[in-house]
Amino acid sequence: xxxxxxxxxxxxxxxxxxxxxxxxxxxxxxxxxxxxxxxxxxxxxxxxxxxxxxxxxxxxxxxxxxxxxxxxxxxxxxxxxxxxxxxxxxxxxxxxxxxxxxxxxxxxxxxxx
Amino acid sequence: xxxxxxxxxxxxxxxxxxxxxxxxxxxxxxxxxxxxxxxxxxxxxxxxxxxxxxxxxxxxxxxxxxxxxxxxxxxxxxxxxxxxxxxxxxxxxxxxxxxxxxxxxxxxxxxxxx
Numbered sequence: 001x002x003x004x005x006x007x008x009x010x011x012x013x014x015x016x017x018x019x020x021x022x023x024x025x026x027x028x029x030x031x032x033x034x035x036x037x038x039x040x041x042x043x044x045x046x047x048x049x050x051x052x053x054x055x056x057x058x059x060x061x062x063x064x065x066x067x068x069x070x071x072x073x074x075x076x077x078x079x080x081x082x083x084x085x086x087x088x089x090x091x092x093x094x095x096x097x098x099x100x101x102x103x104x105x106x107x108x109x110x111x112x113x
Numbered sequence: 114x115x116x117x118x119x120x121x122x123x124x125x126x127x128x129x130x131x132x133x134x135x136x137x138x139x140x141x142x143x144x145x146x147x148x149x150x151x152x153x154x155x156x157x158x159x160x161x162x163x164x165x166x167x168x169x170x171x172x173x174x175x176x177x178x179x180x181x182x183x184x185x186x187x188x189x190x191x192x193x194x195x196x197x198x199x200x201x202x203x204x205x206x207x208x209x210x211x212x213x214x215x216x217x218x219x220x221x222x223x224x225x226x227x
Contacts, residue, residue, distance in 0.1 A: 004156075033214060042117075042202050042217030043157070056214070091156065093215075100145040100164065100206050100213060104157040 002026060004105035006092050012111045013082055020078045021108045025094030032075050033102060034067060035091040036060065043091050049075060050097055082112045115140045119203050119218035126193055126225050134188040134201055134221045136177075142209030146170075146179055146186040149202045151220070157202065160188075193225045 005024045013019050025032050030051050035043035046065070047057045051072035061067075064082075069075040079086055089109050093102040120135040138144065148160040148170070161170030166181035175190045186203060203218040 031213070035215075040219070042204070042219050043215070045214040045216070048214055093157075095213070100147075100208070101159055101162065102213075102215060103159070104149075106156040 004092055004094050004103055006090075006105040006108050008108060009106060010109050010111075012113065014113050015084060016081055018078065018080045019082060019110065020076055021090055021110075022074055022076050023092030023094075023105060024074045025092070026103055028096070029094035029103075030072065030097050031095045031102075032069055033093045033095075034075070034077055035093065037089040037091055037107070038087075046077075079110075082110075084112045086110060087112045115144070115205060115207055115216045117203050117205055117216055117218035119201075119221050122200075122220070122222040124221060124223050126223070128195055128225055128227055129192045130225075132188070132190040132193045132197075132223065134203075134223070136186045136188065136203035136218060138184050138186065138203070138205050140184075140205055140207065142207050144205040144207055146177070147204045147206065147215070148175070148177055148186070148188050149204060149217075151200045151202065153199070160201070193223070195225045195227055198223055198225045 033048040034046040037043040049069040064080045067077045089107045091107045093104045095102045116139045145164045147162045149157040150160045161172045163170040163179035169178045200220045204215045206213045
């Protein structure tokens with residue numbers, strides 16, 4: 001399977017704990033996007049990378065959130081000191097920089113108790 | 114800023130009925146438009162797209178036409194099947210800034226009954 005993969009698929013944590021999610025994009029894609037989707041809503045943009053450079057962060061991305069994409073391959077999204085409001089589906093997508101179409105992974109569902 | 118408005122669901126239809134899901138958008142530039150579909154327990158899949166005015170995107174019997182004059186991109190299908198039951202998201206991509214991050218509508222749930 002050469003699609004976008006995300007791990008873990010589900011994460012349950014207690015408030016105040018740190019969590020880290022991983023995204024592996026389609027191998028030739030140089031752009032990688034993170035989105036957050038809450039129940040009954042459409043995905044909202046969080047941040048994106050072109051190769052290893054993080055080019056934009058949404059105002060939704062508080063200081064407790066950090067994302068990396070070392071060597072321009074996989075990416076990680078870390079949330080520190082989780083809050084119940086962080087409970088959501090975190091989606092990763094990848095694309096070529098010259099293309100409009102983004103391909104999404106299955107998402108990581110985070111539940112903060 | 115950019116925004117997408119979709120008709121609220123759920124939309125409940127009988128098999129073989131005609132489907133329309135309305136989508137309108139607001140954009141500062143000249144966006145590309147998309148429909149994504151999310152089946153239960155799965156990620157978002159691109160259904161179709163259009164990149165300029167009067168373009169028609171089509172896939173799996175679904176169609177949508179980019180209407181710049183009415184800023185709309187309504188999704189249609191002539192005869193729905195039970196397997197079309199899913200949540201449908203309209204989205205736009207801002208090509209003017211070059212970042213191409215997607216702005217999504219809130220989604221419309223379609224339920225098709227046998």
